[in-house]
Amino acid sequence: MHEIPTLIPSLGTIPPEIFERSFDFSKCLNVQEVSFGVWVDSRGVGLPWIPAALSTLRPATSPHLSVIKLSFTSQTGLPVGSMIADAGDNLRWTADEVARIKHEFEGAVDFDVFGDFRFRAVFDSLNVRLCFDVWKKPRGCTH
């Protein structure tokens, strides 16, 4: 059975069907690597199953987990404000799960997060710290 979080502050109660339509890693004792491509469109639909899947990753049931890869892509030209408005809750939930996994696995899980500079801006505005591997550097970026 899924361990359904009763309340995600930004989302309220999560409907159980979101978990039913997502991967349940609590049954995958040998899982080592999980990769998800996160697509954000102007409607922000279809996203919740990704944090729902991440929420089933626990040290007790996934003891061999070592890598999580997330690659964020979005509709071309979608501005940051629009992304926050449409997908902000799910992006925050995703980031919350990342933070939880980092904490619960005590650093044993490496995160590879890919996305362009807009996603960094989104996560910055949500006060979420994620270490990004960037695909495309913004103009003037000297890193």
Place this chain on the structure above:
Amino acid sequence: MGSKSSKVKRPAPVKTKALTVPRIPQDLVDEILDHLATDSDQCGTLRPNVIASLRACALVSKAWVQPCQRHLFHTISFTPYNTCRWLETFPVQEGSPANHVRDLRLNIGDFFRLPEMFFKRIPWFTDVDSITLSGRSGVPLGYKKDPFPLEPSSWRLPRSATSLTVNTGAITLLEVRDIMAQLPNLDNLAFLGNFAKMDRGKLPGIGMTLKGRFGGLLMLNGESVGEDVINMLLEIPSGLHFTELDFYCTRNRLPSSAVRLAEACAKSLVKLSHGVSLLGKSLPFRLVHARNTDADTISRYNPPRNL
């Protein structure tokens, strides 16, 4: 008199240093040629300059022929246009390099089909690891494809193959099942295209006859992450033991069939990917790519400390 003539001194033979050619041990030759053949692109295809070098090396001596052929014929793509030349060049099995082919790629989706003679010689490919079926999926209006000279169930594909990639809409799922049924050692499967339409009433139960280990990578793209494919796989009597599942659906779509498949492989599953596949790439490419890190292509920087 006769003794006089016998006394005639013959000129002493000129002492010359015997020309000694150093003999290079065969394992060293193999090592050098193996090293030469490592220069390939991401799909594992040898670069033109390497092919030219290996061709030249194959003329050095008989001892160099086999190792050169092993690399030159490792990966072969057969199309309706180049297959006749192969058939004419290698008419008998003894002289054919077919036993060196490890990665066999067949273009079955063109307007023209591979000749029947080729399918009769497929058993010559005795040590193939990977089979890729590719080709166009659509035919422009006004054209009609030739039928397969032999039904896919009669192709007698090499039983040694452990990987099958289907990247064409030229065959139906039922025909894919017939092809898979010839490969009892299948570990890796990749369905990268949409299958030709067929009567869905024929689909239930088609997985019951399949045998294979199915313990490697399963890669499904697009519409192949659909109920028909998943049902066929879930019907396999020996069960699924894939260690790696790789789904690519448009946007964030997650079909319930993908969830069912992950549940079926829960005990063996080591790696799961969704939506980050290399769309349209062949399984060999995917396997090669999986071994490489992205570190050299992606620049990493750390977030500022004030965050």
